[in-house]
Amino acid sequence: MTPRDPGRKTLPIAEPGDVRRATARLVRADAKAFTAVLVLNSLAAIAGLAGPWLVGRIIDEVRAGHGTTAVDRLALAILVAAAAELLLARWARYVGHRFGERTLARVREEFVDRTLALPANVVERAGTGDLTARGTADVALVGTTLRDAGPELLINSVQAVFLLGAVLTLDPLLGLCGVLGFGGIWWALRWYLRRARTAYLAEGAATSDVAEILAATASGARTVEALRLEKRRVMAGRDALETSRRTRLHTLFLRTVFFPAVEVSYLVPVATVLLVGGVLLERGALSLGAVVAAALYLQRLSEPLDEILMRVEQLQSSGASFARVEGLARAPRATQTDAPAPADDLIEVTGVRYAYDRGREVLSDVDLTVRPGERLAVVGPSGAGKTTLSRLLAGVDAPTAGSVTVGGVPVVALGPEQLRRQVVLVTQEHHVFLGTVRDNLRIAEPSATDEELWAALAAVGADTWVRDLPDGLDTPLGDGGVPTDGSQAQQLALARVVLADPHTLILDEATALLDPTTARHTERALAAVLQGRTVIAIAHRLHTAHDADRVAVMENGRLTELGTHDDLVAAGGAYAALWRSWHGERPV
Structure with a gap:
């Protein structure tokens, strides 16, 4: 076999x-x-x-x-x-x-x-x-x-x-x-x-x-x-x-x-x-x-x-x-029982270790605190553990050791309804479900009214093309319905994020696979979604890190540097080397 x-x-x-x-x-x-x-x-x-x-x-x-x-x-x-x-x-x-x-x-x-x-x-x-x-x-x-x-x-x-x-x-x-x-x-x-x-x-x-x-x-x-x-x-x-x-x-x-x-x-x-x-x-x-x-x-x-x-x-x-x-x-089931409500929006990563299926550790002794409303960029070479960290922060995986908490409550202990109100992971992969536009949006908030749906679409710049559809919110999408391109699929996904209204967004390079024109449209929509939220961006492009409040540098599964862009560049460490390499500059 x-x-x-x-x-x-x-x-x-x-x-x-x-x-x-x-x-x-x-x-x-x-x-x-x-x-x-x-x-x-x-x-x-x-x-x-x-x-x-x-x-x-x-x-x-x-x-x-x-x-x-x-x-x-x-x-x-x-x-x-x-x-x-x-x-x-x-x-x-x-x-x-x-x-x-x-x-x-x-x-x-x-x-x-x-x-x-x-x-x-x-x-x-x-x-x-x-x-x-x-x-x-x-x-x-x-x-x-x-x-x-x-x-x-x-x-x-x-x-x-x-x-x-x-x-x-x-x-x-x-x-x-x-x-x-x-x-x-x-x-x-x-x-x-x-x-x-x-x-x-x-x-x-x-x-x-x-x-x-x-x-x-x-x-x-x-x-x-x-x-x-x-x-x-x-x-x-x-x-x-x-x-x-x-x-x-x-x-x-x-x-x-x-x-x-x-x-x-x-x-x-x-x-x-x-x-x-x-x-x-x-x-x-x-x-x-x-x-x-x-x-x-x-x-x-x-x-x-x-x-x-x-x-x-x-x-x-x-x-x-x-x-x-x-x-x-x-099979294991996602947490169904309601955990205690988080006391606030503070995210703390304490002594976290993680290994896939008893293999070698991909995260080791990671400690990180993300303040409410902060924009944090996580950078590092491929395989450094950035995406793994984002999955732990979003509650997709549980750490092998240590804890990831929001408001003092372990993220993995939050039920699905609680979790989507706290933390949402946004990646470059977005799915349009079979059904109408309304069905696709109400996945995030089943009780949302039509006014709330239109407001979410407007927030991400999708209301114009949805109004042009034959039946508006009742237009079927996908196979047998109206096809959607990558930008429209991502706008629908972001509109769902607006409806879910989490306090923290984790972005794993949400526009990495889009063409430049589509990416610009999507980034404008994304900017509307990020307003007033805590943002943790897994940055594969360093301009994201440049605009962040702080930058966390991952190397070989460890958090090696943490600070503002200017401070890390001045320190001359791993982030400074990445920045110079990205700009094509030779090290001094």
Whole structure:
């Protein structure tokens, strides 16, 4: 198999017990509909038992020399029973499918809720491919099972139980012979179930790897092209696809062994009942009608059993998918409980250390205080720890040691609602969500009025182009709607910041990837957002540091210098060297 990226942490997978409990919880949530399905299926199965028994009665009536009147009466009863079975079965399927659709809606809603509750660092380290595969292919397969396989399995299980009960009622010996004749199916099923869960989980993991590689390659296409990594990425994709192919072939092998063994096993109980029934008939212990009815029951049993076994195979696949979907319940969750309200807007970083996944430390003994309303620029060479520090300040990651507090409260202890009122991280990556302009803005403040939305758009210079849209705030954006360029996407993101109204903004070079014209527009919009707020700017361009109140210099994960631009240039240290290098000056 293709080795996984050692930096990735896969999302958890639910244990079989967790899946069973989750299934029981979903059934309890719609218990009335589930009970109705059971009752209707039972009635349909009882109606279906009448046919073979009535056929046996007709045979006995004919052998006894009775007239056509009795036969016609029994034939009419067969017709009525068949009609009742059809109507009840259709009603049961209708109720079952509605139950499945409602249950699928609950699964989707729970998945979305759990996904939104995941901390950002968990999603980043797991990779979007795994989460995407779980939210699309796995949820879709679970939905198909709940809508189709679940009700069908229930229906056919009830029918099978009633048919076996009918054979045992006709003659216990024939019933026992029939049950023993299905022993081959039992052994084939045991062989299959021992291997299926592991095989389907491996198939799902391989599918996630393919999705992850495709997503990473597509999102990093420019980097791949710039560094000429095309061949390496193609090879990684081929390896992942080959692993996926092998896992799929393995599950196919399991099916090609299981189903032929089952098909052969269907013939054994019917043949056994006919042989034993013939002996009993010869001895006068049983009527011909009873033997025929028993054989018909067992012959008819093959249909629900076949459906059950096919659905069992599907349940193995969907069960693995459900384990992956339900696995999000075992993932870490963002802080939900309200922490004490911060006493003020003072940000303090005390003795902070940080290492990614028990690797080498990327931050060591960092101490920093940011005063309310201050503009602080963080500078340093690539890999110095600037972006890592910004993530700790924004509460995306928790320090390995030390603390990051706002108003005396640890940032990572703040719930999502509290956090977005305190600190917001603004990067060069901005997302336009599917939905209207209003939907995109109210993500930050669901209760915002239209007047507040227009005020936020005006603050970042976006009100003009939004008013020009066909339906204004109600205009759909994204796929199937009005496309947005980089500047407009960033303006919408900044408008969300205005609505969230945090006291501190952390800027990780928010305009670094924009062209100069777009960057100028965005910087003007950004200036409106920064007014009156604490600003911590991760400065890749030193003109940002020049305009800041203070400059913090990072080197090798440590804070080595802190002061105003003029003081640091005069000191002649690392910042002075960076400044001279940026201006093309030679050191004195």
